Amino acid sequence: MNVLVLAGGLSYERDVSLRSGRRVMDALLSVGVEAEMRDADVSLLPSLANDPPDAVFIALHGSTGEDGSLRGVLELCGVPYVGPDAFASRLAWDKPSAKAVLREHHIPTPDWVALPHDRFSELGAVAVLDRIVARLGLPLMVKPAQGGSGLGATVVRDPNSLPAAMVSCFAYDQTALIERYIEGVDVAVSIVDLGEGPIALPLVEIVPSNGVYDYAARYTAGLTTWHAPARLDLAVSESVVMTALDAHKSLGLRDLSRVDLIVGPDGLATVLEVNVAPGMTETSLLPMAVQAAGMDLGEVLAQIVRRAARR
Amino acid sequence: MSETELDGGRVSDTGTTLDDYTDRYAHRVNGMTASEIRALFAVANRPEVVSLAGGMPYVAALPLDTVGSMVGELIAQQGDTALQYGLGQGMLELRERICELMADVGIDAHMGASPDDVVVTVGGQQALDLVARLFLDPGDVVLAEGPTYVGALGVFQAAQARVVHVPMDDEGLIPEALEEAVVRFRAKFLYTIPTYQNPAGVTLTEQRRERVLEICERAGLLVIEDDPYGRLGFHEEAPLPLRARRRDGVFYLSTFSKTFAPGLRVGWILAPHAVRDKLVMTTEANILCPSNFAQSVITTYLRTMPWREQLKGYQQLYGERRDAMLTALSDLMPEGTTWTKPGGGLFVWATLPDGLDSKAMVPRAIAARVAYVPGTGFYADGNGRQHMRLNFSYPTPERIREGVRRLAGVVEQDLAMRAVFREAM
Numbered sequence: 001m002n003v004l005v006l007a008g009g010l011s012y013e014r015d016v017s018l019r020s021g022r023r024v025m026d027a028l029l030s031v032g033v034e035a036e037m038r039d040a041d042v043s044l045l046p047s048l049a050n051d052p053p054d055a056v057f058i059a060l061h062g063s064t065g066e067d068g069s070l071r072g073v074l075e076l077c078g079v080p081y082v083g084p085d086a087f088a089s090r091l092a093w094d095k096p097s098a099k100a101v102l103r104e105h106h107i108p109t110p111d112w113v114a115l116p117h118d119r120f121s122e123l124g125a126v127a128v129l130d131r132i133v134a135r136l137g138l139p140l141m142v143k144p145a146q147g148g149s150g151l152g153a154t155v156v157r158d159p160n161s162l163p164a165a166m167v168s169c170f171a172y173d174q175t176a177l178i179e180r181y182i183e184g185v186d187v188a189v190s191i192v193d194l195g196e197g198p199i200a201l202p203l204v205e206i207v208p209s210n211g212v213y214d215y216a217a218r219y220t221a222g223l224t225t226w227h228a229p230a231r232l233d234l235a236v237s238e239s240v241v242m243t244a245l246d247a248h249k250s251l252g253l254r255d256l257s258r259v260d261l262i263v264g265p266d267g268l269a270t271v272l273e274v275n276v277a278p279g280m281t282e283t284s285l286l287p288m289a290v291q292a293a294g295m296d297l298g299e300v301l302a303q304i305v306r307r308a309a310r311r
Numbered sequence: 312m313s314e315t316e317l318d319g320g321r322v323s324d325t326g327t328t329l330d331d332y333t334d335r336y337a338h339r340v341n342g343m344t345a346s347e348i349r350a351l352f353a354v355a356n357r358p359e360v361v362s363l364a365g366g367m368p369y370v371a372a373l374p375l376d377t378v379g380s381m382v383g384e385l386i387a388q389q390g391d392t393a394l395q396y397g398l399g400q401g402m403l404e405l406r407e408r409i410c411e412l413m414a415d416v417g418i419d420a421h422m423g424a425s426p427d428d429v430v431v432t433v434g435g436q437q438a439l440d441l442v443a444r445l446f447l448d449p450g451d452v453v454l455a456e457g458p459t460y461v462g463a464l465g466v467f468q469a470a471q472a473r474v475v476h477v478p479m480d481d482e483g484l485i486p487e488a489l490e491e492a493v494v495r496f497r498a499k500f501l502y503t504i505p506t507y508q509n510p511a512g513v514t515l516t517e518q519r520r521e522r523v524l525e526i527c528e529r530a531g532l533l534v535i536e537d538d539p540y541g542r543l544g545f546h547e548e549a550p551l552p553l554r555a556r557r558r559d560g561v562f563y564l565s566t567f568s569k570t571f572a573p574g575l576r577v578g579w580i581l582a583p584h585a586v587r588d589k590l591v592m593t594t595e596a597n598i599l600c601p602s603n604f605a606q607s608v609i610t611t612y613l614r615t616m617p618w619r620e621q622l623k624g625y626q627q628l629y630g631e632r633r634d635a636m637l638t639a640l641s642d643l644m645p646e647g648t649t650w651t652k653p654g655g656g657l658f659v660w661a662t663l664p665d666g667l668d669s670k671a672m673v674p675r676a677i678a679a680r681v682a683y684v685p686g687t688g689f690y691a692d693g694n695g696r697q698h699m700r701l702n703f704s705y706p707t708p709e710r711i712r713e714g715v716r717r718l719a720g721v722v723e724q725d726l727a728m729r730a731v732f733r734e735a736m
Contacts, residue, residue, distance in 0.1 A: 012674060151347065
């Protein structure tokens with residue numbers, strides 16, 4: 001079997017993607033799967049036509065890999081790929097849309113509003129921001145409606161810092177997602193389907209040293225403490241797993257995903273977002289979960305890829 | 312890993328930071344974190360992005376075939392020396408050539424320059440590093456222009472020194488500001504790039520050179536003069552280096568990176584013998600010796616190829632590109648944007664309209680497929696948000712114009728966004 005790992009792309013997360021791609025490629029090679037890495041550029045389609053791989057592993061983060069469009073193109077080329085189809089991918093990538101689906105399925109997610117920047121100029125920023133604070137309260141989390149790696153995200157505890165947070169967010173995306181900020185424990189649930197349906201790997205608890213899981217905290221070894229498995233009691237862990245699996249299924253996802261949640265002091269798990277191309281870098285959460293499960297990343301990825309290749 | 316039963320549940324303490332050495336690193340490692348901004352620049356080498364962010368000379372302008380044959384012959388005929396370890400101080404023939412080059416700009420035997428006092432380094436960067444190793448203890452103060460070269464900031468930070476910036480204007484370092492700084496701070500040295508400065512593009516005028524030297528002499532302040540771009544003036548000769556005016560009190564650093572090619576990593580320092588001895592001891596401890604191969608290539612190049620014509624070629628090429636950039640900026644940038652007009656070198660320093668932040672603007676620029684370096688990279692004190700460095704040496708004039716067009720769009724968008732939220736702030 002030969003696998004093409006797509007990594008790089010033109011998104012904000014290109015650097016993360018290149019590292020994810022290399023780790024995926026190395027992991028596959030280590031278990032005897034032929035794998036090579038390519039960028040999503042003008043050479044991709046000719047290469048797929050001339051030398052089609054058995055399957056594509058999408059290690060592209062950001063819009064290129066996650067908004068569904070690339071998957072649509074791969075379908076046009078008749079090349080199987082790992083992960084959800086274009087539609088499900090698009091749904092998960094757009095946080096407001098994903099949250100609406102979660103809410104429909106009674107899966108807890110923080111109250112929110114999503115607003116494109118135009119609304120602020122049309123309706124007046126002061127009026128809109130006042131309304132948001134009145135309705136959702138404080139603290140708030142402001143983040144791009146489409147994005148990852150903590151880019152453009154700010155926790156707002158004081159209404160005076162909300163405008164600056166909006167400006168910072170709109171540097172990354174046309175639409176901002178503003179939601180109630182839930183205090184609690186950050187937990188990541190990595191989900192894989194090895195042939196028997198989606199299963200949750202050990203939960204990873206994230207404790208950034210300065211309290212914010214920003215870009216530096218995610219990608220600098222030494223700045224965050226990760227606990228795998230998470231330090232939650234059994235009943236809570238089980239409930240978190242159920243919530244995460246529900247989220248994965250409700251969005252129509254496939255093969256693998258990562259669900260990011262907050263577990264409140266009451267043990268209630270609230271879903272923040274669902275990732276269809278989870279990071280695979282040296283500090284990423286899914287590989288950590290695989291290791292905590294006593295499994296080999298290469299074997300896990302190889303199994304997933306083999307299933308995808310049969311589609 | 313331990314597991315304890317607790318109230319019917321299980322708690323295991325399996326925390327990891329994925330860095331086993333956090334309690335063993337030297338203090339100088341503090342603050343080394345993955346940088347969001349640097350990561351965003353990963354797209355800059357995709358062809359879709361017009362990068363005005365690099366600092367790269369246009370090495371494709373070299374006659375690469377000829378250089379290639381030259382290198383081939385060099386190995387064939389002198390491979391046993393060129394590929395061997397050499398002197399820590401650098402090859403004598405290169406040091407002699409370096410003295411010839413310096414004599415062109417007034418740093419000659421009369422001014423105390425001799426091959427014995429030249430130390431060849433791995434690029435100008437290592438020259439800076441050696442100076443820092445020799446002179447800086449943690450907590451020492453360095454005076455530098457504001458803004459200054461990012462590579463120097465990195466060296467001073469690694470030495471745990473404190474950088475105090477002295478402001479510049481269109482004529483370079485402001486002497487009155489230097490005077491104040493010299494009184495307020497007991498600095499180890501003044502680090503200056505007087506000619507076609509990176510990043511500001513400005514040049515210290517003739518009159519100010521004398522004033523700066525007087526101020527430093529009176530204060531007993533050592534001057535570290537970094538001159539990578541002095542030979543890259545367009546339609547003009549730069550004022551003579553500081554070192555050409557003083558035998559003492561100025562160490563002169565330069566490099567072949569822009570006049571020939573950066574890939575060879577060859578630079579040098581000219582310093583008085585007592586210092587030079589220590590520099591040699593330090594560099595030997597650091598790298599053993601600079602690359603004989605790289606030095607041989609440069610020596611042969613200077614000896615056998617028309618390097619002055621090549622230099623003229625670079626001057627012409629970069630002059631055209633500077634013109635393209637200045638024209639594009641003038642035609643396209645929104646009102647309120649200003650910029651320097653360099654007489655040489657590789658960079659323009661732009662100042663954004665009030666209220667804009669060049670670092671915060673980077674994601675917009677990436678989305679618009681243009682890259683630049685935010686001004687904050689060139690200050691140790693967090694300043695620089697209203698500025699950006701734009702490189703013109705590498706992209707073609709058409710790409711430069713396109714890049715400026717995209718950048719202007721980004722600035723407009725940012726202005727509009729801030730206007731929307733200004734009343735709320």
